[in-house]
Amino acid sequence: MVLAIRAENLKIGYLDEEEEQVVWATRGVDLNVEEGESFCLVGESGCGKSTLASAIAGILPPHALTMGKLYIFDQLVIDDSKRNYNGIRGKIVGLIPQNPGTSLNPFLTIEDHFYYVLKDSKNMNKSESRKIAHEYLLKVGLNKDVLEKYPHELSGGMQQRVLIAIALASNVKIVVADEPTSSIDANLRAQILNLVNSLVKEFKVTLFIVTHDLASAGKICDKIAVMYAGRIVEMGPTSIITNKPRHPYTKMLFESIPILGWKRALNPLPGEPPNVIEEITWCSFRERCPLKIEICNKEPPLMLTDENLHFTRCWRFKEVS
Amino acid sequence: MNSGVEVIKLRNVTAGYKTTLGFKSIFKHYQVVLRNINLSITRGEKVAIIGESGSGKSTLLKVIIGLLKPIKGDVLIYDKQIYKLPWRERVKIIRKIGYVPQDPYKALNPLLKIRQILAEPLEASGLDDKTIEQRVREVVRFVGLQREILDATPDELSGGMRQRVLIARALIADPEILILDEPTSALDVSIQAQIINLLNDIYNKLGTTMITVTHDLAVAQYLADRAIILKEGTIVDEGSFDQILSNPRSEYTRKLILSYYVTTFKTVE
Numbered sequence: 001m002v003l004a005i006r007a008e009n010l011k012i013g014y015l016d017e018e019e020e021q022v023v024w025a026t027r028g029v030d031l032n033v034e035e036g037e038s039f040c041l042v043g044e045s046g047c048g049k050s051t052l053a054s055a056i057a058g059i060l061p062p063h064a065l066t067m068g069k070l071y072i073f074d075q076l077v078i079d080d081s082k083r084n085y086n087g088i089r090g091k092i093v094g095l096i097p098q099n100p101g102t103s104l105n106p107f108l109t110i111e112d113h114f115y116y117v118l119k120d121s122k123n124m125n126k127s128e129s130r131k132i133a134h135e136y137l138l139k140v141g142l143n144k145d146v147l148e149k150y151p152h153e154l155s156g157g158m159q160q161r162v163l164i165a166i167a168l169a170s171n172v173k174i175v176v177a178d179e180p181t182s183s184i185d186a187n188l189r190a191q192i193l194n195l196v197n198s199l200v201k202e203f204k205v206t207l208f209i210v211t212h213d214l215a216s217a218g219k220i221c222d223k224i225a226v227m228y229a230g231r232i233v234e235m236g237p238t239s240i241i242t243n244k245p246r247h248p249y250t251k252m253l254f255e256s257i258p259i260l261g262w263k264r265a266l267n268p269l270p271g272e273p274p275n276v277i278e279e280i281t282w283c284s285f286r287e288r289c290p291l292k293i294e295i296c297n298k299e300p301p302l303m304l305t306d307e308n309l310h311f312t313r314c315w316r317f318k319e320v321s
Numbered sequence: 322m323n324s325g326v327e328v329i330k331l332r333n334v335t336a337g338y339k340t341t342l343g344f345k346s347i348f349k350h351y352q353v354v355l356r357n358i359n360l361s362i363t364r365g366e367k368v369a370i371i372g373e374s375g376s377g378k379s380t381l382l383k384v385i386i387g388l389l390k391p392i393k394g395d396v397l398i399y400d401k402q403i404y405k406l407p408w409r410e411r412v413k414i415i416r417k418i419g420y421v422p423q424d425p426y427k428a429l430n431p432l433l434k435i436r437q438i439l440a441e442p443l444e445a446s447g448l449d450d451k452t453i454e455q456r457v458r459e460v461v462r463f464v465g466l467q468r469e470i471l472d473a474t475p476d477e478l479s480g481g482m483r484q485r486v487l488i489a490r491a492l493i494a495d496p497e498i499l500i501l502d503e504p505t506s507a508l509d510v511s512i513q514a515q516i517i518n519l520l521n522d523i524y525n526k527l528g529t530t531m532i533t534v535t536h537d538l539a540v541a542q543y544l545a546d547r548a549i550i551l552k553e554g555t556i557v558d559e560g561s562f563d564q565i566l567s568n569p570r571s572e573y574t575r576k577l578i579l580s581y582y583v584t585t586f587k588t589v590e
Contacts, residue, residue: 044509044510044511044512045480045509156374185373185374185536186536186537186538186539186581188373188580189580190580190581191580212509212510213510214510252511253510253511255514256510256511256513256514257510257514257539258513258514258517258537258539258540258542258543259539260538260539260542260566260578260581261542261566261578261581263542263543263562266514266517266518266543267514268511268512268514268515268518269511270515272479272481272482272512
């Protein structure tokens with residue numbers, strides 16, 4: 001078993017210059033992703049999931065502050081404040097960005113997009129890159145006419161397919177997908193996610209997908225981690241997390257998803273995620289939790305709850321399901 | 322609540338936008354978006370208009386709220402042909418419609434306090450300050466917000482709170498019809514569920530006619546009893562949700578429904 005991504009107590013924050021304090025977007029993340037696995041990070045806006053994805057893809061802004069350690073295939077890329085992505089960024093880790101419309105250069109044809117990526121990562125010339133581009137465009141269900149086109153001539157779904165093809169074309173070992181379906185209509189999400197998943201399986205790539213859409217995450221991933229207020233609160237195999245969540249937050253998320261053809265009552269808990277600016281020493285879900293008791297004034301550790309490698313950060317996990 | 326009175330009726334409506342490119346603009350030249358739409362919505366109904374991006378959902382809304390004169394056809398709101406009325410008369414009718422725009426992050430004026438944002442529609446109707454303040458507080462409580470937010474500006478609020486403010490603004494002038502343009506698409510799942518529950522609460526308490534425009538069938542099923550499915554500017558399917566789900570009339574609807582079952586996992590109960 002080879003670990004593709006390993007994070008140890010990883011903290012990433014940004015300096016708030018007005019208030020002269022650090023706002024921690026992730027507050028101590030421990031994470032293991034095996035090679036060839038589809039790993040899904042689920043959470044709501046502001047929980048730190050995109051920051052974690054940027055750290056893995058190597059695109060953290062220079063002013064971001066880091067603590068802890070992050071390994072990618074045993075290479076130490078974040079060592080407290082030192083960051084070194086040489087040979088990793090774009091070569092081992094590829095990215096499918098969030099917004100296809102603004103991620104492609106409007107003045108370059110699709111062919112040139114492929115060329116610049118492949119020239120950089122594999123030292124290819126134009127005709128070689130054209131051949132590879134053609135091959136990968138077919139894989140994502142586009143024909144070769146697309147090569148001559150500019151991004152604005154493609155629909156949103158097609159742009160997203162092009163980005164998937166570009167991410168895979170340079171033979172990366174890990175693909176980080178940051179909300180790959182958030183700007184796509186609900187009915188196209190299925191297609192795109194299934195495409196990503198089947199390609200990832202075909203090329204034996206490790207997939208790290210970040211989303212707020214639990215429903216589709218549950219469909220395509222092997223493992224799910226749920227993030228809340230900068231911490232992973234629950235992590236484990238998909239079938240176990242979806243059937244028997246052990247954290248009240250995960251349970252609530254599932255009870256909030258509208259499912260077509262099954263009109264059950266939606267049960268969202270009141271309130272919203274806490275403000276991450278303040279340092280939290282209690283359980284971050286305490287304010288919204290229906291099960292809170294005295295002990296919840298202390299932040300629980302990430303506990304192993306059963307033999308299936310199912311982790312939960314909740315003192316009351318036995319009472320949840 | 323369905324009393325059978327038609328509040329909105331569209332007859333053979335074809336609508337689109339004028340193109341002004343080239344010499345063709347001398348003649349009337351249109352990019353047609355909606356073709357031969359026939360639609361009738363009765364009082365107290367909950368209707369969803371469903372379609373992909375580019376299917377003409379937003380254009381249809383513009384036609385209904387009196388902002389886009391159709392090329393052909395009649396638009397009747399409360400039995401009045403609104404586009405044949407002078408502007409003053411038209412506004413009187415359109416005031417009965419409350420509108421919640423699409424993007425809660427863009428639809429609020431960042432320079433105004435929430436109190437001013439909510440009071441604006443009432444000031445136009447010439448009420449005195451005391452009544453306005455009373456009404457503002459009432460509506461804010463009704464949509465589940467704290468009174469303290471009245472002194473905040475929009476950037477201090479989260480997405481869910483902004484959406485509640487937009488709903489409050491639409492409700493403040495006591496509308497008889499509530500139109501929601503993608504009310505939950507910018508929100509997280511748990512907040513989305515809160516807003517869905519809030520809208521159903523509003524419907525149950527006030528009995529307003531509710532028209533939701535969305536691309537998400539699963540959300541639509543919570544906010545409507547009847548679905549109207551748009552594709553490339555025409556209505557391809559229409560009916561109750563049960564009927565649409567069990568017996569879709571068009572191939573497109575079938576595909577749309579199928580695409581959901583591919584993504585949605587089954588939770589074990």
